[in-house]
Amino acid sequence: MFSCKDRVVSKPIRVIAAACSNMGIGKAGQMPWNLPKEFQFFLDTIRAVSRPGKKNLMIWGRSTWFSFPENLHPITNGIHVVLSHTLSAVPEHAHHLCHDFDSAVQLASCGPISEQVETIWVNGGAEVYREALGHPWCDLVYLTDIRAEFHCDTFFPLFDRSVYRLQER
Ligand SMILES: NC(=O)c1ccc[n+]([C@@H]2O[C@H](COP(=O)([O-])OP(=O)(O)OC[C@H]3O[C@@H](n4cnc5c(N)ncnc54)[C@H](OP(=O)(O)O)[C@@H]3O)[C@@H](O)[C@H]2O)c1
Known part of the structure; x- marks a missing residue:
């Protein structure tokens, strides 16, 4: 949460x-599976805005950002923030580099681009x-349940399921 002109907003x-x-x-x-319909759902969801001119701020961990297929850039309505402690320049196709999660949220919430931003989408990875x-302003989790077991080395974090209520399956 951030105070912009004495208001607490995000x-x-x-x-x-x-x-x-x-x-x-x-x-x-990489992704452990190749599921084009699921991937399309991901793209359609993060690109959606309610009004022309609005954009979504998309937060990516460094590894997830560099694993995303380059040919899919630019993502419509996307303002991309890459999180990294080690990068010193904004990666190609991205718009901002932040060194911590709160700075990325702050960009969307009370920086010069905040008027444009509708939703902050967190696109992974695990951390x-x-x-x-x-985060207190995280109100929805879109979690696709892939009904099979794949060998993985990266996992969705355990989270407090009493805070999030199942809305739709
Ligand atoms: N199934 C899905 O829906 C999904 C979604 C996204 C990703 N993935 C998969 O997940 C894997 C990548 O995830 P990952 O967890 O290994 O890596 P990641 O989160 O994408 O990237 C990790 C790196 O991001 C930076 N970072 C993360 N949190 C940060 C923070 N709070 N502040 C500053 N920098 C931060 C650090 O970069 P530095 O080392 O530069 O400091 C860190 O080493 C890939 O296999 C990808 O395909 C799957």
């Missing part, structure tokens, strides 16, 4: 992920999801 923060039955999300820096799920 744009809504939303998490989007697909996890298999062992809550795996990634393997060797970034963990931070988002514990």
Whole structure:
């Protein structure tokens, strides 16, 4: 939460992920599966805005950002923030580089681009999801349940399920 001119504000923060039955999300820096319909759902969801001119701020961990297919850039309506402690320049196709999660949320909430931003989408990976799920302004988690088990090395974090209520399956 941030104080902008004495108001405590943030744009809504939303998490989007697909996890298999062992809550795996990634393997060797890539998606463990190839599910074009699920991937299309991901793209359609993060691109959606309610009015022309509005945009969504998309937060990516460094590894997830560099694993995203380059040919899919630019993502319509996307303002991309890459999180990293080690990068010193904004990566190609991205718009901002932040060194912590709160700075990315602050950009959307009371920086010069805040008027444009409708929703903050948190696109992974694991650590970034963990931070988002514990944030007081994270109100929705879009979690695709992949009904199979894949061998994974990256997992969706455990989170307090009493805070989030199942809305729709
Ligand atoms: N199934 C899904 O829905 C889904 C979604 C997204 C990703 N994935 C998969 O997950 C894997 C990647 O996830 P990952 O957890 O290994 O990596 P990641 O979160 O994408 O990237 C990790 C890096 O991001 C930076 N970072 C993360 N949190 C930060 C913070 N709070 N502040 C500053 N920098 C931060 C750090 O970069 P530095 O090392 O530069 O400091 C960290 O090493 C891949 O296999 C990908 O395909 C799956």
